[in-house]
Amino acid sequence: MRRREPAPIRWLFATGDPRRLAALRIGLCATLAVRLGRDIFVELADQPSELFRPLSFMRLLPAMPSRGVALTFQIVGIAAAVFATVGLRSRLTLPVAWACGVLLIGMATSLGKVVHNDVLLLLAMVPLLVAPTGDAWSLDALRREPPGSSVRYGWPVRTAALVVAGSYFFTGFAKVVFSGPAWFASDNLRFALYASSDAQSVPNAIGLFVAGRPWLAHAVAAGVLVLELAFLIVLWRPRWAWAFVLGAAVLHLGIWTTMHLDYSAWIATVAVVLLDWPRIVDRLGTGSRPVLA
Amino acid sequence: MGAFLTAFVICGLFGVEAWPLSGFRLFSHVRTVDRATFVAVTVDADGIEDPIPFKRLPAAYRGFGFVARALPSLSPADRLAACRVWADVAELELGRHVAEVRVYRLDITLLPRAGGRAVSQPVRTLAYGCTVDDPDASP
Numbered sequence: 001m002r003r004r005e006p007a008p009i010r011w012l013f014a015t016g017d018p019r020r021l022a023a024l025r026i027g028l029c030a031t032l033a034v035r036l037g038r039d040i041f042v043e044l045a046d047q048p049s050e051l052f053r054p055l056s057f058m059r060l061l062p063a064m065p066s067r068g069v070a071l072t073f074q075i076v077g078i079a080a081a082v083f084a085t086v087g088l089r090s091r092l093t094l095p096v097a098w099a100c101g102v103l104l105i106g107m108a109t110s111l112g113k114v115v116h117n118d119v120l121l122l123l124a125m126v127p128l129l130v131a132p133t134g135d136a137w138s139l140d141a142l143r144r145e146p147p148g149s150s151v152r153y154g155w156p157v158r159t160a161a162l163v164v165a166g167s168y169f170f171t172g173f174a175k176v177v178f179s180g181p182a183w184f185a186s187d188n189l190r191f192a193l194y195a196s197s198d199a200q201s202v203p204n205a206i207g208l209f210v211a212g213r214p215w216l217a218h219a220v221a222a223g224v225l226v227l228e229l230a231f232l233i234v235l236w237r238p239r240w241a242w243a244f245v246l247g248a249a250v251l252h253l254g255i256w257t258t259m260h261l262d263y264s265a266w267i268a269t270v271a272v273v274l275l276d277w278p279r280i281v282d283r284l285g286t287g288s289r290p291v292l293a
Numbered sequence: 294m295g296a297f298l299t300a301f302v303i304c305g306l307f308g309v310e311a312w313p314l315s316g317f318r319l320f321s322h323v324r325t326v327d328r329a330t331f332v333a334v335t336v337d338a339d340g341i342e343d344p345i346p347f348k349r350l351p352a353a354y355r356g357f358g359f360v361a362r363a364l365p366s367l368s369p370a371d372r373l374a375a376c377r378v379w380a381d382v383a384e385l386e387l388g389r390h391v392a393e394v395r396v397y398r399l400d401i402t403l404l405p406r407a408g409g410r411a412v413s414q415p416v417r418t419l420a421y422g423c424t425v426d427d428p429d430a431s432p
Contacts, residue, residue, distance in 0.1 A: 040352045047353030048381075050374040051360060056312035064353070102313060108352075112359025114310050114318075122313045126297055159294060163301060167317060170305030174321040177308070182323045191324035194403040194411070199330075203409030 016154025025133035027272030033081035087138020131156035172228025184221035207258035331361035376423035
């Protein structure tokens with residue numbers, strides 16, 4: 001008798017719609033193209049080596065890459081990301097775009113502190129590096145018969161979803177490990193908002209509104225922790241994806257509004273990976289239905 | 294891909310930072326009413342201090358706070374080198390005549406507050422300083 005594989009393995013390797021995988025390619029590569037289009041990388045390239053504080057693989061370098069190297073990687077990375085977005089040689093262009101992104105964004109995390117703003121985007125793209133992302137909704141697939149549902153289109157999407165949900169879970173988990181209940185039960189969030197407001201040239205009215213009301217600050221902190229720890233639920237209840245996408249959007253927009261920290265790439269990544277875009281497109285009546293095996 | 298997921302989970306569970314893999318320690322430590330920050334000031338020939346606005350400088354110099362916190366763990370040569378870089382950028386980007394750079398630690402109490410700001414004045418402690426021409430630095 002054939003042994004049945006464990007449920008997590010069966011979940012991970014279930015069949016998937018090639019359009020769902022293509023949606024990840026389109027959304028994540030477009031997001032990466034936007035993120036690589038910032039001028040921060042060329043500015044960082046001018047950094048004197050005395051201020052270079054590399055982390056991870058950046059320790060292999062003696063200093064920030066030169067302006068010429070940074071600009072080259074930026075141009076190549078953006079071009080590759082755009083080509084991958086439209087599905088042109090995506091087996092090549094997607095990994096190239098990702099590699100350029102890792103180096104360039106690695107520069108931003110070499111100032112002395114781990115920078116998380118683009119981590120979720122880069123990690124969610126890892127399963128796509130070896131996946132057939134261009135088999136649907138792509139220039140490469142224009143003259144081909146649309147493929148049917150297959151495991152090869154399922155596991156990259158589910159792996160990316162696992163990474164997204166896991167990232168939020170581990171963010172909440174770290175709060176529990178390092179702070180325990182004090183993270184929401186103490187005045188932690190109030191002080192974080194006060195400190196952030198004091199660092200801004202004009203006091204932040206929204207941050208001060210929350211910080212000035214202890215009950216509200218505690219409620220917001222508890223809500224953040226619950227959202228993060230509960231994120232894994234979306235893997236078992238994919239129909240609840242809308243709620244988690246909305247929750248993440250509110251969380252990161254709140255952080256932007258009060259602390260001016262840019263986590264827009266996290267919002268985009270969550271929405272791209274967790275929402276069923278083929279279903280949305282079908283409902284909007286603009287996409288063709290796949291030929292399912 | 295199994296190796297990637299394993300590494301992802303291990304980093305998340307044990308708080309390992311192996312960028313882009315991460316322990317996701319974002320705002321994970323409790324903030325208290327007291328906080329410390331650092332500020333660098335240029336000193337001109339008349340002894341007048343002027344803070345360096347790193348946020349207005351190119352991104353390459355915006356890691357000041359992280360370097361300042363690490364100053365005690367740096368070698369004397371590395372401390373001096375970093376300090377001289379800050380002096381140079383203040384001259385080049387801000388057009389200042391710099392005789393000296395001082396790094397102060399500011400200990401701030403966030404409460405009580407008035408007018409959207411903390412009421413109490415920060416306690417300022419000199420953490421490090423360097424002169425532009427003199428090869429020696431203090432403290």
